[in-house]
Amino acid sequence: MSGGATGIRLSAAIVCKNNERSISATIESIRGLCDEIVAVDSGSTDRTIEMLEAAGAKVIRSAWLGHVKTKQMALEACAGAWVLCIDSDESVRPDLAAAISRAIDQAGSDQNVGGFMVNRKVYYKGVALNYAWQPEWRCRVVRRGAASWGGIDPHDVLSVQPGRGGTRKLAGTLRHDSFETFLEQLGKQVRYAQIQAEGMIREGYRTNPLTPIRLMVSPPAAFFKQLVLKRALLDGRAGWMAAACAGAQALMKQVALMEMSEERLARGDARK
Secondary structure, eight states, X not given: OOOGGGTOSEEXXXXXXXXXXXXXXXXXXXXXXXXXXXXXXXXXXXXXXXXXXXXXXXXXXXXXXXXXXXXXXXXXXXXSSEEEEOOTTEEEOHHHHHHHHHHHHHHTTOTTEEEEEEEEEEEETTEEXXXXXXXXXXXXXXXXXXXXXXXXXXXXXEEEOTTSOXXXXXXXXXXXXXXXXXXXXXXXXXXXXXXXXXXXXXTTOOOOTTHHHHHHHHHHHHHHIIIIISOGGGGTHHHHHHHHHHHHHHHHHHHHXXXXXXXXXXXXXXXX
């Protein structure tokens, strides 16, 4: 398939900050697949930028604008006919790389196809969690100019714009090495709960009579969903810990929403 006016078939869009631990695997996984790497770095002080530039990446230095806006900046900076949006702690497994290459070749200039969904799997100590959080379909390969990032930080969502074609699912795995220990994951979830609650409050969320019930029901429901309905128990001890993290995340989100909403009401500036 032609790369269009720029001659670039497939670009990779990455956002990063202090990811020297994982960025090497990310770069290596797209070597030979992507013709261009564009990375938006938000203040790395480790070797992240050095490693990206050594791989020939175009590095854009920017203040952190939030998950959605920063990823949109990276997407817009790409020149390829197609763009693979990949996080700095993710890597494309060989089966997925082959599927992506075939898919964009076959799609060509067919405007009925605007993007492709890939399944992301969390890896813990080098082993895939095949049940916890599965399946996790994410739109990550899009025709340039046909998609944009949205959602509420930190839960960003890449979507093909209305009228710009549909999406199809690809075989293969997008590997996600987001944490080394579940204690590290819990720490991330505290930060993410705060960010998500702040975003929801900005959108006008307020507590209501059902809020205490959500606080009581959501955590065990999230734990049960992962452990039993998703069958995370088949992932062994790691599956149990993943389910526990899901419950903890639900708890932290509800607590943050309650506290922030009540503080805003006390200031008298909640939306009516």
